Amino acid sequence: MSIQRRTLGTISHDGSPLEVSALGLGCMGMSEFYGTGDEATGIATIHRALDLGVTFLDTADMYGPFTNERLVGKAIADRRDEVQLATKFGNERAEDGARLGINGRPDYVRSACDASLQRLGVDHIDLYYQHRVDQSVPIEETVGAMKQLVEAGKVRHLGLSEASVDTIRRAHATHPITALQTEWSLFTRDLEDQILPTVRELGIGLVPYSPLGRGLLTGAITSEQALEDGDSRRTAYFPRFQGEALEANLVLVARIRELAGTLGCTPGQLALAWVLAQGDDVVPIPGTKRVAYLEENVGAAAVTLSIEDLAALDAAVPRDAVAGARYGDMSSIDA
Numbered sequence: 001m002s003i004q005r006r007t008l009g010t011i012s013h014d015g016s017p018l019e020v021s022a023l024g025l026g027c028m029g030m031s032e033f034y035g036t037g038d039e040a041t042g043i044a045t046i047h048r049a050l051d052l053g054v055t056f057l058d059t060a061d062m063y064g065p066f067t068n069e070r071l072v073g074k075a076i077a078d079r080r081d082e083v084q085l086a087t088k089f090g091n092e093r094a095e096d097g098a099r100l101g102i103n104g105r106p107d108y109v110r111s112a113c114d115a116s117l118q119r120l121g122v123d124h125i126d127l128y129y130q131h132r133v134d135q136s137v138p139i140e141e142t143v144g145a146m147k148q149l150v151e152a153g154k155v156r157h158l159g160l161s162e163a164s165v166d167t168i169r170r171a172h173a174t175h176p177i178t179a180l181q182t183e184w185s186l187f188t189r190d191l192e193d194q195i196l197p198t199v200r201e202l203g204i205g206l207v208p209y210s211p212l213g214r215g216l217l218t219g220a221i222t223s224e225q226a227l228e229d230g231d232s233r234r235t236a237y238f239p240r241f242q243g244e245a246l247e248a249n250l251v252l253v254a255r256i257r258e259l260a261g262t263l264g265c266t267p268g269q270l271a272l273a274w275v276l277a278q279g280d281d282v283v284p285i286p287g288t289k290r291v292a293y294l295e296e297n298v299g300a301a302a303v304t305l306s307i308e309d310l311a312a313l314d315a316a317v318p319r320d321a322v323a324g325a326r327y328g329d330m331s332s333i334d335a
């Protein structure tokens with residue numbers, strides 16, 4: 001098993017795009033939100049990812065909070081040169097986990113970056129994203145501060161997450177944006193109307209998060225009870241995992257499983273192959289804390305879908321078929 005490379009962004013401060021593995025690894029669930037993880041298993045998963053050529057690692061200061069960056073930092077301590085390291089700022093949290101809101105103020109951008117560099121134990125971040133857009137701060141000011149981080153050598157490339165078309169255009173005019181990270185999967189296709197054509201016009205790469213529908217598309221989640229107590233997917237924040245919506249979504253997952261069977265792959269691999277088939281400028285970051293899942297997910301890179309396979313998937317899971325909003329509270333999403 002080995003994995004191809006893709007490039008994100010066509011312009012950057014020094015004119016070079018960011019080359020990454022075609023699939024990245026989302027590290028969030030190793031520390032928070034999706035049940036219990038432990039540091040040793042998370043580190044083993046990251047090491048296995050690097051061995052398999054999955055070198056694009058995704059974290060954020062708010063995961064844990066703060067513990068996920070420390071975990072990733074520990075895992076890559078003696079393998080920094082192999083990694084394209086992405087982290088994010090802007091969802092401000094206190095040490096005790098309390099949420100302090102979205103912060104895009106220039107002073108905060110600078111201090112958040114220094115704190116991330118320290119936790120990660122690195123001298124630069126390859127891709128630094130604004131995690132959520134701060135509606136109270138003009139994007140030019142936030143990206144202006146991010147640009148200074150590039151000039152100081154602390155950050156190589158800039159990214160945004162969950163930004164609107166207008167924000168993306170204004171940000172990109174301030175400093176080249178290498179990647180937009182936003183949710184994209186067989187279950188979440190809203191970005192296809194406006195966001196996708198915009199990033200393609202501007203030469204910005206797309207990093208789909210939750211490409212496995214937060215685990216739903218793998219078929220491994222068969223009921224609410226299959227999730228641990230304390231798993232955030234059991235809360236109203238994730239309506240797709242609740243009651244009737246979950247039941248309706250599991251019918252769609254059964255269809256994906258059936259199609260995957262005819263193609264000789266798993267449902268999760270089919271879901272990832274679908275994202276990978278959307279273009280060479282697309283680099284999904286499936287998340288897992290386990291080596292076995294990681295290995296299965298890497299196998300998706302070897303699944304080639306024909307036009308007929310893609311049409312069959314479209315028929316089995318029509319674009320808006322999923323039940324329930326992707327978040328119960330969309331107030332932090334830039335629209």
Ligand SMILES: NC(=O)c1ccc[n+]([C@@H]2O[C@H](COP(=O)([O-])OP(=O)(O)OC[C@H]3O[C@@H](n4cnc5c(N)ncnc54)[C@H](OP(=O)(O)O)[C@@H]3O)[C@@H](O)[C@H]2O)c1
Nearest residue numbers: 026027028209210211212213214215218286287288289293
């Ligand atoms: N920018 C943003 O706002 C944002 C939001 C959410 C996530 N993200 C990033 O995107 C990454 C990926 O998204 P995500 O973690 O939310 O969702 P995801 O990748 O769609 O799904 C992750 C879930 O799927 C499970 N899973 C993974 N591979 C599996 C397999 N082969 N078989 C069965 N189950 C499998 C994982 O289980 P285990 O946990 O048990 O391994 C985890 O519960 C995150 O890690 C994070 O870095 C960014």
